[in-house]
Amino acid sequence: MADQQPAAAARGAQQHARRLHAAAFFDLDKTIIATSSATAFSKGFLAQGLLTRRSVVASAYAQLAYLLGGADEASTERLRAALARTVVGWDVETVSTIVRDTLHESIDPTVYAEAVELIAAHQAAGRDVVVVSASGSEVVEPIAAMLGADAFVATRMAVADGRYTGEIDFYAFGENKAVAIRELAAARGYDLAASFAYSDSVTDAPMLTAVGHGHVVNPDRALRRLAAEHGWDVLTFRRPVPLRQLDTQVRVTTGAVLAGVAVVVVLAWWWRRRRRGRPT
Incomplete structure (x- = not known):
């Protein structure tokens, strides 16, 4: 399948507008932004004493494995486990404050211009935009708001007495993303057959198959092959701006x-x- 350029995809988003209440679901890491949202705030966490230099190294190693590993299930699970161990005992309000105060510094430079164009095209066509990420809700919610998204799906960390326990109440990964999308569609009245989804990761195949218009972004060989099998459009994002x-x-x-x-x-x-x- 030949690659479809983002500008053409944006035009296609307009042309597929329907009267049905549809939505566009965007994975976050390496789809909207060119990095891992979960570790983008490490500098702020370090400055506030939540992270030690040793834990920063461990987090950076987990992120590197994620970025170089094609975002497969094993690398994503390693990143999840590392982050879960790291945040045990962290004060939730402190984390939210750091994310809010350093949001533009940490995330702004990594946003793909092509993703922003597609988000705008879908909203112009009357579709809700939903950010779907395996990162924690305290991180995903403000990023989604910054992007002008209408809703978000994210991992929910267990909290006791205002602090993270290291346990996870809901892990927004793999099949769980598709489950959350279906629940959101039922609650908001989305027609999934008329909806769109975008992701760079083969682990998001359940999300891509849950909608009528799947798209893969900067795919590796395995994801490109899967896209060919399902007829998903292939997009290339190159411009973090x-x-x-x-x-x-x-x-x-x-x-x-x-x-x-x-x-x-x-x-x-x-x-x-x-x-x-x-x-x-």
Whole structure:
């Protein structure tokens, strides 16, 4: 299957608009952002004393294994286990504060411009956008809000007395993502057959098969082969661009369009007045 460029995918998102209430489900790590959201805030956690330098090294090693391992089940499980061990005893409110205060510094530079364009295309077509991630909800929720998403699905860590226990109440991974999507669809009235999903990971096959329009992003060989079997479009995201820069580009483009419209209106007004002034 030939790769479909993101611009073409954005046009396709518009063309598939339907009256049915559909949604677009986006994996987060290596699909919307070019890194692991779970470890992107390590600098802030270290500065506040939640992480030691030793645990930072262990977390970095787990992330490296994840990034180089093709995000398969084994590498994702290693990352999950490492993070679960790391956060035992952490104060939940402190974590939320660090994520909120360092959100733009940690996440902004890693966001794929192509993903932002697709999110905007789906919202313009009247679809809800849902971020679906195996990372914890305290991390995923503010990122989803920053991206303008309508909802999110994330891992829920067990909490006792305001602190993480190291246990996991719900792990948003593999088949669990599909289960959560179906539950959300039932609650919000989404037509999954008319909906879209995007992911870089072969472990998200259940999520991709749960919707009518699956797309794979920057796939490795195994995921590309699976995409060919299922007829999923293949997208290539290459441009991590800070959201603030994208916002500036949007404002500049919008300003240029409005200026052009203004010129056309003025010229039309001038032409009408000129014609009215001609003798009959």
